[in-house]
Amino acid sequence: MNQEMEQRHILIIEDDVHINHIIADVLQKENFLCTQSFSGSEGKMNVSQQVYDLIILDLMLPGLSGEEFMHELRTNLSCDTPVIVLSAKEKLDHKLHLFDLGADDYVTKPFEVEELLARIYVHIKRKSTSSFPKVYKHKNLSLDSNTMSVKLHHSELNLTRQEYKIIELLLKNPTRVFSRQDIYELAWDDLYMGEDKTITVHISNIRNKIKQLDHEKYIDTVWGIGFKLSK
Template sequence: MRHNVNSDSRNESEESGWKNSRILIVEDDAHISDIIAAGLQREGYRCTQAYSGSEAMLQLEQSTYELLVLDLMLPGLSGEALMGRLRGELSSSVPVIVLSARDQLDHKLELFGLGADDYVTKPFELAELLARVHAQLKRARPDREAETESYRHRELVLDNRTYQATVKGEPLTLTRQEYRILELLLKHPSRVFTKQDLYTLAWDEPYMGEDKTITVHISNIRNKIKAHCEQNYIDTVWGIGFRLSRTDS
């Protein structure tokens, strides 16, 4: 693993008002965990370290965190199982950055389907991980004072004060990107978004041409809505992209 402990990353967390964000590092390799913690602490973040999935679950049940850095190969409860319980029984939308030595596209898409917000392949530069942490926290708490407090389409409501989505009054457990995609569709109900549009706007990153990423997220949103409502809320515009549904079908 390439560790760039003396990174050139600036103290952006302090400058942006996130100096005290609490981050849970779930990594069974104590050496790697300590290096990550040291880098994050230099940026002003408060870190808690867990060395197994079971220990991490206890921490998540007892405390609140703004972000998780999650290794997959953990003793006992795996990273995938932990993320499933996080999004399921804990109904948490806290951002999760996954660490894994596997870099296959299908594996990444599977993790996004489970609720991961970002993915860093081992070995990695510490500066890159710090930048991704900052980006996730920025997306999680953007400055939206001038924006509308809520958006509604039929029985789907997004509340920008609490960053919660409901359909028929039932809460939807969405990842950050899923929430952002729905927000874009509701803010611009007459616009057709290409996959490139959605990726660029929801991830704040250049589009890398991975069409399946957007398709998986749209499918996840539809399934979560369908669990409470049979109406279709997202239309596929074949050959172009997606838009907010205009009908009740």
């Protein structure tokens, strides 16, 4: 096996236990790490907690359907992990719809594991060659968008997804002042419904987590407007 493919982590989302185990067995023999999910909801939970190199996705799933999972993955979770869809549906318009949702490849059931494995290697290799460090820094704070992690003095901050998105927004736009509405709509991907304390609470939580490692100021409140990175 190609050594650079070692220990890549693949998420399998397939409710058919037999097919799920077959795929996992084949991948583990190829030295991939595997996480097995048996519903769309379980798959979404796994993605929210772990970064994967590739996702294998069935469409007919309990909980979230495959199409609903794709929508959540590419919008609310802002995840660009390659996805290979497994489906018995062969119509072109259905395949085009899945590509519109953000799928990267499509394998029709029943399938040969050799074909699936070949496609996995193609996408893993493509991801590894196109991936490059996307690191944003401010003072002692750094954000790596490849691993979706934030470190302060080389210690990783334990952030919620929304806290991560707020820091990402500020670090990518270091001179901009963001209103609460800006932050809500850009970090939540949702319409702002008026004044509330949601953003203030999240900013306060971020400041408290930073303060445990560094007493320097990182986020300024611009009274009457919103928030920006401190100078």
